Amino acid sequence: MLCKQHYTSPLGGITLTSEGAALTGLYFDGERDFPDLSTAYEKDLPVFGDAVLWLDLYFDGSIPNFIPALAPAGTAFQQTVWAILRTIPYGATTTYGAIARRIEQQEKKRMSAQAVGGAVGRNPISILIPCHRVIGADGSLTGYAGGLARKERLLQIERGQHAAFPVANAAPRVL
Secondary structure: OOEEEEEEEOOEEEEEEEOOOOEEEEEEOOOOOOOOOOOOEEOOOHHHHHHHHHHHHHHOOOOOOOOOOEOOOOOHHHHHHHHHHOOOOOOEEEEHHHHHHHHHHHHOOOOOHHHHHHHHHOOOEOOOOOHHHEEOOOOOOOOOOOOHHHHHHHHHHHOOOOOOOOOOOOOOEEO
């Protein structure tokens, strides 16, 4: 049974989803890939409490020292990319190409930045699986289901600019 809960963030509404013990989705309301949740039940689950606490800390500018249980559904390749996303440190960024090279080293097969971009774009658990930390090879902000303005603001929060959200005047650390 798919359950959902709504969270109000400084960047707009967020819908959390779960099938019980782990988070299966975290979507900004109105994002381009927002799933059809018409059959999901509103329910208060412990994992939602964990996710809300994590989000409260994050949006307050703190670095949460835990991650709620996560269970994103995806292909083996997507799972590989999402696992790499979870290793990008708070406040740092990396590129699609760097992730592709990492997969090439791990799996000993050719990988394209475009394939990585496709998997990053299908990440169902925004923020907690930090796809916002992936940028273009030239340092530009590229693709984010929640919109580029939100991506920029998430990076600003991680740079300690959460109060005023000024336009990028401090560059994030690039891996």
